[in-house]
Amino acid sequence: MSQHSEHPHGARARIETRLAHLGRDPSSEHGVVNPPIYRASTIIHPTVEDMLAGAQRRYEQGAVTYGRFGTPTHFALEDAMAALDGGHRGMVLPSGLAAVVAAVTAFVGQGDHLLMADTVYGPARTLANGFLARMGVETTFYDPLLAAEDLAKQLRPNTKLVYAESPGSYTFEVQDIPALSKLCRNAGIPLLMDNTWATPLFFPAIERGVDVAIYAGTKYIVGHSDAMLGVLVTTEATDGIVRRNLQDLGYSTGPDDVYLALRGLRTMEVRLSRHQENALTVAEWLQNRPEVERVMYPALPDDPGHALWRRDFLGASGLMGVLLKPVSDPAVFTMVDHLEYFGIGASWGGFESLVRLIPMQGYRSAVPWTSKSPCLRLHIGLENPKDLIEDLEAGFDRLKRAAEG
Numbered sequence: 001m002s003q004h005s006e007h008p009h010g011a012r013a014r015i016e017t018r019l020a021h022l023g024r025d026p027s028s029e030h031g032v033v034n035p036p037i038y039r040a041s042t043i044i045h046p047t048v049e050d051m052l053a054g055a056q057r058r059y060e061q062g063a064v065t066y067g068r069f070g071t072p073t074h075f076a077l078e079d080a081m082a083a084l085d086g087g088h089r090g091m092v093l094p095s096g097l098a099a100v101v102a103a104v105t106a107f108v109g110q111g112d113h114l115l116m117a118d119t120v121y122g123p124a125r126t127l128a129n130g131f132l133a134r135m136g137v138e139t140t141f142y143d144p145l146l147a148a149e150d151l152a153k154q155l156r157p158n159t160k161l162v163y164a165e166s167p168g169s170y171t172f173e174v175q176d177i178p179a180l181s182k183l184c185r186n187a188g189i190p191l192l193m194d195n196t197w198a199t200p201l202f203f204p205a206i207e208r209g210v211d212v213a214i215y216a217g218t219k220y221i222v223g224h225s226d227a228m229l230g231v232l233v234t235t236e237a238t239d240g241i242v243r244r245n246l247q248d249l250g251y252s253t254g255p256d257d258v259y260l261a262l263r264g265l266r267t268m269e270v271r272l273s274r275h276q277e278n279a280l281t282v283a284e285w286l287q288n289r290p291e292v293e294r295v296m297y298p299a300l301p302d303d304p305g306h307a308l309w310r311r312d313f314l315g316a317s318g319l320m321g322v323l324l325k326p327v328s329d330p331a332v333f334t335m336v337d338h339l340e341y342f343g344i345g346a347s348w349g350g351f352e353s354l355v356r357l358i359p360m361q362g363y364r365s366a367v368p369w370t371s372k373s374p375c376l377r378l379h380i381g382l383e384n385p386k387d388l389i390e391d392l393e394a395g396f397d398r399l400k401r402a403a404e405g
Helices: 015-021 048-057 073-083 097-105 122-134 148-154 179-189 236-249 254-268 268-287 306-312 330-339 386-402
Strands: 087-094 113-117 138-140 159-165 191-194 212-215 230-234 292-296 319-324 343-346 353-356 375-379
Touching: 015 073, 015 268, 048 087, 073 087, 073 191, 073 230, 073 254, 087 097, 087 236, 097 122, 097 191, 097 212, 097 230, 097 236, 097 353, 113 122, 138 148, 138 330, 148 179, 159 179, 254 268, 268 292, 268 319, 268 386, 330 343, 330 353, 330 386, 343 386
Parallel strands: 113 138, 113 159, 159 191, 191 212, 343 353
Antiparallel strands: 087 230, 212 230, 292 319, 319 375, 353 375
């Protein structure tokens, strides 16, 4: 019997079971457990008539008509992600930023207005201020803590899109997505959301009212820091609009990277559970450090976004922000440069812990960032949290010595 007809693929199965079975059908692949990698550009058609018909089928689910439009390897991941998110269909792209670009430009053009959360991923802000501005699209960055009724006052007749990210990049503000969704539905405007932090496991975005969910699959979906990938999940109403835009932009994703994402998907729940456990342990320890002004992590009970996070989310991932008390940059560099288990690097979502110093003044405009405190972004990986705490403790000792001069 086909795996597609078994209960693990249905809503009755629990998430761990669904992750093990979604997007694969051994009965159609000679009993092979994992979907094979299809490397393809040209697709041979048996007749001219079939090739002509294929041009009309290129947007249909599962239609193999040309390599750029997807192969069974791509469709396996797209189907799995759509099912996890409660969406209609999925799309894979070569990076998280490609997913942002394809989604946003599907809905806005010259003369249009875009509302974008002030706390979005840095390259999304750059897209709005650069490429979109050159194309004649005006962007207003809004305070993510505004109530929906207050945000409604910023809507214009030419507002065509609202773009959210929750929790927000770097400072982790949590938005009331169900209320924002209601506002957008009443206004007839699509709501897009970058859901990379939580993944569909901890926040099924389409089920919560989002019209297009955006993921940097490079992060928790791949999970091993060895592939670039973006994923979009759409509703039935938004799918055709976004899919045609994606095709017009010419994006194509390598099947080997898609295969690595499918492999990562199988262990995503196990990994995220450990990321959350480790992150909470480290976050609670950081709260008691005299060098720390504030830990920004919604799973902490005293975090300003905790009530919304507790209401809407099913868990927390391993990414957090840490505001240090005012101290010189050289002292912070001394602390960070010699950490043993925290790599200094961009991206996150792999098995390893990472640290990055964030220059916050360049990332806010709706609500100016006035704090002079250094801001660290920590990704808590799968190491033993005791080792991570000992590493950070040694770093704070270096910080103190450097600050005392």
